[in-house]
Amino acid sequence: MRHERPGWRRMAGMALLLMATTTVAAASSGTVHWRPCPPAVTDGYSAAVMRCGAFEQGESLDGKPVRIRITRLQARPDRPTPHPIVYVPGGPGDPGGQRPQALQAWRRFQQRAGWPRDLVIFDPRGTGLSTPRPSCGQVKPEAGKDELAACFHALGADTVGDLGVDAQVADLHRLIAALGQGSATVWAESYGALIARRLALRHPDDVQAMILDSPVLHPKPLARRRAAAFRRRRQQLIAGCRAHLQCRLTAPSLGAVIDGLIAARRRDPTVISWARPPYRARTIELNGAVVRTLVMLTGYGGRDDAAVRRILRAAMTERAVLASLAGPLVALARRKHRTAPVYWSTRCQFTRTRSGAKPDTPCARWPVAPLAATAGNIAVPVLVISGERDILTPHDVAIRAVLAHPQWQFLSVAETGHGVLKRDPCARRAISRFVASGGAWLDTLRCPPALAGDKPERHANDAARAPR
Secondary structure: OOOOOOOHHHHHHHHHHHHHHHEEEEOOOEEEEEEOOOHHHHOOOOOOEEEEEEEEEEEEEOOEEEEEEEEEEEOOOOOOOOOOEEEEOOOOOOOOOOOHHHHHHHHHHHHHHOOOOOEEEEOOOOOOOOEOOOOOOOOOOOOOOOHHHHHHHHHOHHHHHOOOHHHHHHHHHHHHHHHOOOOEEEEEEOOHHHHHHHHHHHOHHHEEEEEEEOOOOOOOOHHHHHHHHHHHHHHHHHHHHHOOHHHHHOOOOHHHHHHHHHHHHHHOOEEEEEOOOOOOOEEEEEOHHHHHHHHHHOOOOOOOHHHHHHHHHHOOOOHHHHHHHOHHHHHHHHHHHHOHHHHHHHHHHHHHHHHOOOOOOHHHHOOOOOOOOOOOOOOOOEEEEEEOOOOOOOHHHHHHHHHHOOOOEEEEEOOOOOOOOOOOHHHHHHHHHHHHOOOOOOOOOEEOOOOOOOOOOOOOOHHHOOOO
16 A cells, blocks of 8 residues: 655645746736745734735837836735736826835735735836836936926937836736736726726726726826815815814914915925935925925825814914925925836826827927727726815716716715725725625715724825825
């Protein structure tokens, strides 16, 4: 009678599984090379199984091979699940989050969400840790020349085009195929919704369902977008003031305070200092446009409106206190600087599709080729999630979009702004049911305000969440 060593078959099976998942390839789609995640992410106890890797699809950018950094957070410790959830970040030009701090936040997110499918995150081409990453940072324009135009000409039309929408959609299509886990539930946030919708129309077999989180559904010129976001944020602060007797009776009114600060700095710009370890101190020119941006950015990241009102009133006599609101502005400038080529290629392609570029707009200095029109209906289940306090992608706009598509579902989330799923536990539980049921209709249309002990979380990508 033949005897085998105990566990021999199990060990052999595990070895074969490891060999199969270390390099995953699909014909004509590319290859995923898996490797251990950084120790700073994996140290300590966690039930989450995380696989880090690089996706290569055989294309080049600026003469160098394109490598897309990806991470898979597995729902099961022993094997990948079919039909993963693939996260498409917004921005445009935001990375998915592959640096150690962001991966730690993603691991905490996965454990709290408890979704029944693997979660796949990636840095789109030209962003984050994906390579190559063309930049405008080394471009020195000639005297009197525009910096944006100089960057476009330094990179060249081919490189600029290879950072645009069609290339991003093609990368996502090939990545889903190379994972080898079947069609995906695509979770698209903010501007990522425009990329996800084009994927669903061009490659319908890639998509099992879509989750549009705070979606940008109709791209608008940047100046109009920022102006509208400022007006909504100003109105939010004023409405909150009117709900409290002391604030309502304090003179001058909050609206007059905001308008006065903007007018004063428009007439008399000044400079303030901002410092936050580990970053070096920075000086910020405080003019009227910057004050408007500071006010607008207070609508992101769950900032306390009462504290914002106190800071704005204090700034009437001591302008330096506005430095306490400058962190998101600095983070936004830092991220926009790193991903400027992707940002402008994506934004300008979408705005050109709608109305072309006017001579006095940035997109006129970034003449990327317009997008081909797409037509048809998305045949998979779609769930739109909207925060009722979202100033960037307004709640009423999301409602009108869902009413125009009766087959779409809608989830409204109270007391929440832009980027709902990373903040609201009720919304994450709804997504768990939506994914587990294959996109069946939910039993709720609204998530109530979070309980006191269930506070919204701060995510690593929240620092620069703003209209860009």
